[in-house]
Amino acid sequence: MKSTTSRATIERLALYFRALRLAEEDGVQIISSDEIGKRLSIMPVQVRKDLAIFGQFGMKGVGYYTRELANEIGKILGLNYHWNIAIIGVGHLGGALANYKNFTSIGFKLTALFDKDVRIIGSTVHGVKISDIKNLKLIVKKREIHIGVITVPARQAQIVADQLVDAGVKGIWNFAPIKIIVPDHIHLVNEDLSIGLSTLSYHISRS
Amino acid sequence: MKSTTSRATIERLALYFRALRLAEEDGVQIISSDEIGKRLSIMPVQVRKDLAIFGQFGMKGVGYYTRELANEIGKILGLNYHWNIAIIGVGHLGGALANYKNFTSIGFKLTALFDKDVRIIGSTVHGVKISDIKNLKLIVKKREIHIGVITVPARQAQIVADQLVDAGVKGIWNFAPIKIIVPDHIHLVNEDLSIGLSTLSYHISRS
Numbered sequence: 033m034k035s036t037t038s039r040a041t042i043e044r045l046a047l048y049f050r051a052l053r054l055a056e057e058d059g060v061q062i063i064s065s066d067e068i069g070k071r072l073s074i075m076p077v078q079v080r081k082d083l084a085i086f087g088q089f090g091m092k093g094v095g096y097y098t099r100e101l102a103n104e105i106g107k108i109l110g111l112n113y114h115w116n117i118a119i120i121g122v123g124h125l126g127g128a129l130a131n132y133k134n135f136t137s138i139g140f141k142l143t144a145l146f147d148k149d150v151r152i153i154g155s156t157v158h159g160v161k162i163s164d165i166k167n168l169k170l171i172v173k174k175r176e177i178h179i180g181v182i183t184v185p186a187r188q189a190q191i192v193a194d195q196l197v198d199a200g201v202k203g204i205w206n207f208a209p210i211k212i213i214v215p216d217h218i219h220l221v222n223e224d225l226s227i228g229l230s231t232l233s234y235h236i237s238r239s
Numbered sequence: 240m241k242s243t244t245s246r247a248t249i250e251r252l253a254l255y256f257r258a259l260r261l262a263e264e265d266g267v268q269i270i271s272s273d274e275i276g277k278r279l280s281i282m283p284v285q286v287r288k289d290l291a292i293f294g295q296f297g298m299k300g301v302g303y304y305t306r307e308l309a310n311e312i313g314k315i316l317g318l319n320y321h322w323n324i325a326i327i328g329v330g331h332l333g334g335a336l337a338n339y340k341n342f343t344s345i346g347f348k349l350t351a352l353f354d355k356d357v358r359i360i361g362s363t364v365h366g367v368k369i370s371d372i373k374n375l376k377l378i379v380k381k382r383e384i385h386i387g388v389i390t391v392p393a394r395q396a397q398i399v400a401d402q403l404v405d406a407g408v409k410g411i412w413n414f415a416p417i418k419i420i421v422p423d424h425i426h427l428v429n430e431d432l433s434i435g436l437s438t439l440s441y442h443i444s445r446s
Binding site: 115117127134135178205 | 246247249250252253256257258261278279280315316317318320322324330331332334335336337338339341342345347385386409410412416417418426428430431432433434435436437438439440441442443444445446
């Protein structure tokens with residue numbers, strides 16, 4: 033459970049970060065753990081517990097400076113590094129991710145798009161030109177891509193993952209509905225859209 | 240932490256379900272908790288613990304009948320109900336979800352698509368015609384939609400959620416990067432694509 037718990041904590045930190053940024057936009061300069069919890073439907077004690085893991089933030093009985101806390105959490109999450117990301121497979125999902133504004137807003141930079149379909153190679157999505165997947169290694173190295181996002185069909189996912197590892201990415205975000213194998217030094221996050229829907233199904237079928 | 244744990248358990252059940260279906264396709268008729276764990280990078284003891292919550296499956300020292308266990312987990316997750324889903328907002332993400340084959344494969348039926356853009360209303364995505372969002376309530380009732388998927392911009396998400404609740408859906412799957420409020424009897428799952436990327440960032444920045 034350890035790893036699950038810590039993963040859950042990191043995911044909550046990401047939620048706090050976004051909630052704080054939104055609060056900042058609302059002009060909220062000082063925010064309490066109760067308010068953060070309320071905005072996310074998370075228990076305030078959980079919020080305080082999570083933040084305590086990483087240091088002493090805020091002022092007892094007063095709250096946290098919204099921007100300061102957001103910046104601190106952003107640093108904890110490494111969002112201050114402005115990672116370069118590449119999307120491999122510019123189909124429906126890849127195209128949707130390329131146009132997903134939130135990535136930029138939390139500091140990720142879409143630096144390259146790859147596909148093998150000659151009909152779309154050369155065209156531009158969200159200001160980034162689609163490159164031939166044949167040039168993946170060259171371009172990933174040249175543009176210093178840190179994260180590769182895999183949105184190709186399941187049967188091609190492992191091949192693409194191997195190419196990304198070979199090209200020197202640090203992390204892979206896999207949307208293909210299949211388990212891919214990567215070396216220990218590569219960080220892998222599997223995004224499975226069927227999980228959210230299954231969770232919903234579980235609860236609805238019980239109501 | 241209780242709710243986090245149970246949510247994590249349900250998410251793992253969904254992973255088991257998919258792994259078992261894939262194993263079935265591979266022709267695996269009997270599978271051990273070790274093998275399930277190996278396919279998902281989850282500790283076998285965790286797999287056994289999760290399954291034990293819902294009943295006594297499998298044969299001591301032998302394993303589980305792949306299909307039987309998949310069906311059992313499918314029932315636990317309510318995937319045997321074939322929920323009708325509607326996607327509201329057929330932009331990049333909505334279009335990607337409409338074309339996401341895995342939903343059908345786990346038993347969800349895309350029954351309606353809605354948008355307010357007259358330029359796309361009437362056109363067809365994945366065999367489903369895009370309807371005018373003005374007719375949401377009527378169509379949701381008529382086609383017995385159980386789940387509404389919100390893929391509209393953040394500022395329109397709450398309005399759409401209210402319309403879905405009013406139309407009688409049981410659950411909402413929200414992709415808009417904003418917290419929406421729904422009555423207690425409505426099940427809400429928020430999908431936040433920036434979380435996965437932030438988790439990756441957290442680990443990469445530490446390596």
